[in-house]
Amino acid sequence: MLFSSTTFLFVFLSLVLACYFAVPRFLKNAVLLVFSLVFYAWGEPVYVFLMLGSITVAYLTGLFCDKQKHSGRTALISVIAAVVWNLGLLLFFKYTNFFIENANSLMHMNISPFKDLKLPIGISFYSFQTLSYVIDVYRGGVKSQRNFLNLATYVTLFPQLIAGPIVRYQTIEEQLVNRRESLQQFSRGVKRFAVGLGKKVILANNIGALFSEISAAPQAEMSVCASWLGIIAYTFQIYFDFSGYSDMAIGLGKMFGFDFLENFNYPYISDSITEFWRRWHISLSSWFRDYVYIPLGGNRKGKVRQCVNIMIVWFLTGFWHGANWNFMMWGVYFGIILLCEKLFLLAFLKKLPRIIRHIYALLLIVIGWGIFAFEDTSALLRNLKNMFGLGGLPLWNGGSDKFWLMQNAILFVILIIASLPLFKKLGEVLTVKLPTAYGCVIEPACTAFLLIVSIAYLAGNSFNPFLYFRF
Amino acid sequence: MENKHRRAADIVMIAVFVIIIFGFALALIIKSDRDFSEMENRNLAQKPELSWSSIKSGDFSDGLESYISDQLFAKDALVTLKTDFDRLLGKSYQNGVYLIKDSDGRLRYVQKYTEDREQIRENAECLNDLADKLSIPVDMILVPNVSAYTLDKLPAGADCNDQKKSVEYVGSILSDKIGFYPMTETLAASYEQNYYLTDHHWTSWGAALAAEDYLRRSGQLAADGAVNKEPSETVKDFYGTLYSKAPSAFADPDVLEIGSSCGVAEIEWVAEGKSGDNLIERSFLEKKDKYAAFLGGNFAQVRIRTGREGEKVLILKDSYANAAVQYLTEQYSEITMIDLRYYRMQERSVSELCEDYGVDRVIMLYNMDFINEDRNFVWLS
Incomplete structure (x- = not known):
């Protein structure tokens, strides 16, 4: 089930809230678990058992890793088994067909792919969560969870189940057993959820329609400007879609008394790619940092080793986003840029004026999305050629490109403003200057506005894609 | 505190x-x-x-x-909100429809037109073939849609083709056996009156102008002869099909006019086995799609005996003809309307029908968009 659907808003959410706040404390996690399973099973019931299997493996591993009771050897074996299980599932469901297809075409083999193998939704997110749990328990970072129900609630927690953020066990370990829902937290959750829904439904879907229209346009109607317009549209779409989902997740979490960590921090204001990756999908990059980069030795084993480690991490980051060449290229692309920045570019950039650094970063980010957005390699290459004037296109054709730009000009302005922390700062100022009016009137009115307009867009059955089915 | x-x-x-x-x-x-x-x-x-x-x-x-x-x-209210929010964002093209302003500031819906010469040629050839088989006069009334007159008002860069050119193209490939009566000029003056604001059809006024112009130019009516364009009744609050594609709270409803000669001796919906004595199916006047009140919508074969003197005609038609026929009842004694989308030739071909009914003249009455898109003309051959 998707957050941006009327079924979620008016059936699922109202039911889960009503049940959650009706039951006594000791049943609250059970309510969350049951609803989360229904949420997950919606439309694709069988894969629930796969997820329950992963939870069981994580649970048992947690018990075996308890070093006071078991020898280090048992713990090691069980944690290895858990890692193999999780990565095995991920590899099997997500990458098998990719490997088969490439083996067939590269080595002229003739293995038939698994036609009915559908990717279980959210598997990349919950696999990483259970992995972080077992590794942390093994390392002694967190205590194992004795209560299966609590662990299952953690993994399945519907707000973050299908599109992140990757909530680590240590973040909500305490909250799983000891949380207090409050009016304040619920109201913050409402605000956050409305903002996220608005970002997804009003902004991302709207500009996403432009991207899909431009990318479907015949070459004859394209121009250099149109191809940039398309990829800039995608740049906004992916940010508002993804961060909107994270906002909705964080907001829903708050309604139930959970505090997740932030996942996005205005990434498009970055001055370098290094900064961009500290602001974009924070839960993923910190996961790779803590569970891949640092265990590989990080920067502690010399410059060469560090460079290799960075490339490994970014190759994997790219590949995590989907079983396709373009995602790998996208990861490697950022790996190379980050490496350059680390080795010499950042020092050089520091001498330049801020605006130049900003343009530098944005340009590389947008080009990056140009790689990310196209799974079909020939479409990807065509688009890159078009962007850089190698596609034999006019710079501007004054027809379709003018139409696309003019029809979306106001939307682009709104998207730019919404990418900056302006509203946040305005809110902070108003909270101080007009505490009552802002809190009791302006904020609720804006929230109501966002909710109603989002519902209007959902009612109109407008363009509403789910971008993470490949993750 | x-x-x-x-x-x-x-x-x-x-x-x-x-x-x-x-x-x-x-x-x-x-x-x-x-x-x-x-x-x-x-x-x-x-x-x-x-x-x-x-x-x-x-x-x-x-x-x-x-x-x-x-x-x-x-x-419905939410979808309206969405349309207007999109308009606020500057999107004047939604769901295949341009939302523009008339000279009096009212909102007008204009359907996007993308010319398909291939299809136009195919359709025209089918009509030519039919004309070749007939030994009676064959006329073609071709009606442009409103976009022909609003190209300069569409949003910047809009990719809407010029219907005037399509109409000319049809004229250039139509056989000499067909008398060609394009309505481009006729409907150009004060076109805003001739097309509905919220619907893809022409108004009764537009249809009356075209009927009169056709009858005069073809010599069936004296040069100073006129059809009675005065409405006998006006029906308010008509929100047409284009409105439904992008319902705006700021749209003004249309007024549907009913001509004064809708009463006839007999009207028969042949395949449906139904008959009556008025062109207007009043039940639709209470519903949303009021245009369907003309003849009750589109049917394979409708036969009208007007009870007046005159030729017997057969009209090959689309839904534009439904509003026009009320202005032809004074002129002809018998009108047979054939809609090729529903009429199949298993029983009788069009030329056989002409013979059996003793038809004096065939009139093809189509709007440009229909000739551009419809794929049922092949049934003629």
């Missing part, structure tokens, strides 16, 4: 959320389900059946989703 304010603000915020989310949820339960949406012109999804097999197959989840989406409280 601070804390008290904070608390009040939290309560207001939560109230907003609860009212909206639970309000819609409750409305779904309380409100009785609609069977049909006039706005969307389709049947709406009903409650899905809850059973183990429907859950397992995914029918239940799909069914529930369509049910909730279709039966959503205040759905």
Whole structure:
């Protein structure tokens, strides 16, 4: 089930809230678990058992890793088994067909792919969560969870189940057993959820329609400007879609008394790619940092080793986003840029004026999305050629490109403003200057506005894609 | 004091959320389900059946989703809000329709037109073939759609082709046996009166002008002869099919006019086995799609005996002709209307019909968009 659907808003959410706040404390996690399973099973019931299997493996591993009771050897074996299980599932469901297809075409083999193998939704997110749990328990970072129900609630927690953020066990370990829902937290959750829904439904879907229209346009109607317009549209779409989902997740979490960590921090204001990756999908990059980069030795084993480690991490980051060449290229692309920045570019950039650094970063980010957005390699290459004037296109054709730009000009302005922390700062100022009016009137009115307009867009059955089915 | 304010603000915020989310949820339960949406012109999804097999197959989840989406409280109002919010964002092209302003500031819906020369040629050739087989006069009345006159008013860069050129193209490939009567010039002056604001059809006024012009130019009416264009009745609050594609709260409804010569000796819907004595099917005047009041919509074969003197004609038609026929009843004694979308030639071909009915003249009455898109002309050959 998707957050941006009327079924979620008016059936699922109202039911889960009503049940959650009706039951006594000791049943609250059970309510969350049951609803989360229904949420997950919606439309694709069988894969629930796969997820329950992963939870069981994580649970048992947690018990075996308890070093006071078991020898280090048992713990090691069980944690290895858990890692193999999780990565095995991920590899099997997500990458098998990719490997088969490439083996067939590269080595002229003739293995038939698994036609009915559908990717279980959210598997990349919950696999990483259970992995972080077992590794942390093994390392002694967190205590194992004795209560299966609590662990299952953690993994399945519907707000973050299908599109992140990757909530680590240590973040909500305490909250799983000891949380207090409050009016304040619920109201913050409402605000956050409305903002996220608005970002997804009003902004991302709207500009996403432009991207899909431009990318479907015949070459004859394209121009250099149109191809940039398309990829800039995608740049906004992916940010508002993804961060909107994270906002909705964080907001829903708050309604139930959970505090997740932030996942996005205005990434498009970055001055370098290094900064961009500290602001974009924070839960993923910190996961790779803590569970891949640092265990590989990080920067502690010399410059060469560090460079290799960075490339490994970014190759994997790219590949995590989907079983396709373009995602790998996208990861490697950022790996190379980050490496350059680390080795010499950042020092050089520091001498330049801020605006130049900003343009530098944005340009590389947008080009990056140009790689990310196209799974079909020939479409990807065509688009890159078009962007850089190698596609034999006019710079501007004054027809379709003018139409696309003019029809979306106001939307682009709104998207730019919404990418900056302006509203946040305005809110902070108003909270101080007009505490009552802002809190009791302006904020609720804006929230109501966002909710109603989002519902209007959902009612109109407008363009509403789910971008993470490949993750 | 601070804390008290904070608390009040939290309560207001939560109230907003609860009212909206639970309000819609409750409305779904309380409100009785609609069977049909006039706005969307389709049947709406009903409650899905809850059973183990429907859950397992995914029918239940799909069914529930369509049910909730279709039966959503205040759905039409919400879709209107969406249209106007999109307009606020500067989107004057939505769902295949341009939303422009008339000279008097009223909102006008204009359908996008993309010329398909291949299809036009094919269709024209079918009509040529028919004309070749007939030994009676054959005329073609070709009506441009409103976009022919609004190209300069469309949003910047709009990719809408020029219908005037398409009309000229049809004229250039039509056989000499067909008298060609393009209505481009006739409807150009004060075109805003000749087409509905919210519907893709022409108004009765536009149809009357065209009928008169055709009869004069073809010599069936004296050069100073006139058809009676005065309406006998006007029907308000007509929101047409284009409005339904992008319903705006700022759209003005159209007024539908009924001509004074709609009463006839007999009108017969042949395949339906139904007959009457008036061109107007009054029940539609109460419904949303009021244009369907003309002849009750489109049918394979409608025969009209006007009870007046004159030629017997056969009209090959689309829905534009439905509004025009009320201005032809004074001129002809018998009018047979054939809609090729529904009429199949198994029984009798058009030339056989002409012979059997003793038809004196064949009139092809089509709008440009129809010739550009329709794929049923092949039934003629």
